[in-house]
Amino acid sequence: MRNSIQFLFSLILVVAGTLTSFGHIGSPGVIVQKEAGKYRLLVSVSPPDVVPGTAKVTVFVEQGRVGTIQARPVYFRSGDEGAPTHDELEPTADQPNRFEGVVWLMDSGSSSIELQIDGPDGKATVVAPVVSVATAQRDMPADTGMALAAMGILLFVLLVTIIGASTSDGILKPGQPKPASLGRKRMIGMGIGSVLLALMLMGGRSWWNSWADSYRNENLYKPLPIEASVKPTGDHSLFNIRLDTTNFKRNRRMLSFVVPDHGKLMHVFLIRTPGLDAFAHIHPDRRDTLNYQSILPSLPQGKYLVYADMVYRSGYAETLTDTIEVPAVTQAGAAKTDPDDSWLVTEPMGVKSNAVGVPHLDDDMVACGKPSASMKLADGSTMLWTDKPSQVLEAGKLYTLKFAIADEHGKAASLEPYLGMSGHAAILRSDGSVYIHLHPVGTYSMAAEESLVNRIADTARTFRYPNANRFRDSIDTYIAKLKQLPDAERNKLLMAGMPGMKHADGKEHSNMVEFPYAFPRPGHYRIWVQVKRNGQVLTGVFDTQVKESLL
């Protein structure tokens, strides 16, 4: 039953194919997998790529009897009190468990879509955090341009004609013979009319240009630039991210109001390019408002893509990117800035091999009648990609990516929470243009969700920020305390902060971890799946090909 339901969920979602995209690079949509009351829902939000605009919301009801689903946008700034009335999502004709609708997002900034579910199984609320920003730059399609140009020419010629007639025939009394000067008057009228119209058009053109400029410079989302660097010191190298505040006026962020996500202020993924063979997931410490620093793991020399995830107090989440050159390792050290830092070096992407223990473009075995892939992990256990719907996946289709871990003897291995949840995944397109940090609950930041859920509970019409220094200090103190706690206590604390968090199948210590995701574009992708077992972070690597949707 589960499988057939899950198959239903893997249905087409239209994911806007914009290349420049917010937050998780190239993955504009927000996917939320949630249990609320007796319901289990999979929510997909395609935010608008220009703001103001409309977000497309699709809800798959996986479990529970739903009567109605209503949606409304709630902004962090104005909260629940400032949200408009709900709009009902309509069930689709062919699939009664799929509801669809649009929600209007009028302002830029941290927002959310609040869903209210009602039915025989009671009422429930789900909040999907959405960052509302303009990411698209469009040119006019040729046919629209041609049609408008044709109308423009017609209007120009017609108006010049009318002005000419207004200064000549139009003022001629009926029955009066046409004076010789009439033609000249018409020509003068048309001449003056043409000049005035041309001037108006020129004015209009420069107005339009200035509009386009201000859209590009002010409205269009630009990630905060960062400068990543590596500096060898003593027995290890230091990795540093400096937030670049050049042009800060245009690209302002509330840098003192960064909040931890899974207990970390910043999640950084370092991936060696072009093979995507070396991978690290580290959590730099905040040195000051602008500098984040970490001991660099012992990674092989090369050029690395840097993806740094940050969340602000408002729930505004973004991924900052840069590249770095990692020098040849001088000393192999196992020192970590953060106990949860982890790294792995495997085969480069595209190496076709039939051996277990290395990643493959597609798969090497079949489990339960469906294609699967497996990989030997560092502690001898095996990670399997199970229930992969097909060898090659389709772009824009929502999949539940499921991974199982078997111990050395092939038996289900129980997992421990890693950063408060059953697993993490990072997905990267071979060229680095699509990146996402995924969780079993979806593609969004849990810190953002927490911010927005709390904001919705707050009745203040406008959010007032506390003192910046005090806020930053309190966050630093909290992080330091968290780091010193034993693993179990830390996880308990982190999970308490993520209400509604459950393992994929509802059981604790499962051997399964699942991630809902829709690949936005065709291409070759690598997936790193991270779980924790016996106190050790284990990373499995899988490659897959994604093709253009057939529909």
Added chain:
Amino acid sequence: MQSALNTPVSFAVDERLNRAVDWRLGIPLYVYAVVFSSLCIVWGLLWDIMWHMSIGRDGLFAPPHLLMYVGAVVAGLFSGFKILQLTFQRSHPDRAVSVRFWGVFYGSLGALYCVWGALAMLTSAPFDDWWHNTYGLDVQILTPPHTILLLGMMIVQFGSIISVLALQNRIGDRTTENELEKKQAFRIRLMFGISAGLLLSVLFVLFSENMGEWASHNTSYYTWAAIAFPIYLMAVGRASPLRYGLTIITAVYMLTMLIPSWILPLFPATPKLGPVLNPITHYQAFVFPLLLIVPGFLLDKLMHRYSGKLNDWLLAGAAAAVFMFALLAVQWPFGEFLHTSPYARNWFFLAESWSYGDDPTWEYRYKYHPYFSQTVEQFALGFGQALLIAFVSARIGLYWGNWMKRVQR
């Protein structure tokens, strides 16, 4: 009878006059249709503004848009039909009062302006759609596609003015004992006043973001007024043969602005877009219009006394001074009343109206913002400049009005 009446045109009018004694008073249905279009356009526009202040979300076929489309469609179809009729019916009596263009077509000037306006409104739709997809759904009145729409609307309205004007000029200042002809002449002149008042309303809307009561103690307010109004008022004032033409035109403007703002707030409306900073339950009114009737009346008086006696340069100077000082005398205290007085915060004066997206606790909601405060010297200098602008504006208006007086077709 006057010479004009010996022409085929007036013959046509006369003939209709004799056979049609219904509500139309022998005035072609076409003329009523385009004036009606003009009203649909301005009320559609005002409704749309109030919709955006209260509900926020609209679509291509939102009711206020439909009202504007009705205006465009009625004016466009009636005018287009008229042009085709004149072009294809060789013996059409109105051919004698039409203009020929592009070698084959015949049409009245009014019909041509209306068709142009309707086409411009039509063109703005796909442009606006593309604009929304590219720069976001707009929340401003003025964007390039909206400007084309507004320009189209104003040209349709101008077409309706010209349609009435051609009739009005053709009957000239005829004196007749025929009751029907008297009634007809008055009806035509009144319709000119109405159509001119309707366009004045849209002209005001165009500038209203710069002429809010919050700026009524600042010279920017008077400078915008100097740019917008003398040119238009002098033109239509000169073209109107009514004794109190401008008084009627400005009264029509005030009523056109007020009627929807008095009626719509009686209906419930809740915001469909966020953020909602002002949780309203009913439509929010637009604004109380400027008391243009006062300068309008004084300009009528000025023209009674000096029109024809002063040359247009001197008349423009006098009109600029009368208009600007009357506006200052009226709007300085009245703007202050609307902006600051609790007695203005009611259904009649509309001062409580506040868009759902604006913070109702804003410090300067009922208080002048320091941004608009000026010293006496600054104000005097700015007002002096506004007077000069008003003079240029009025002089161009008189040129325009002289042309309007001569429109025949």
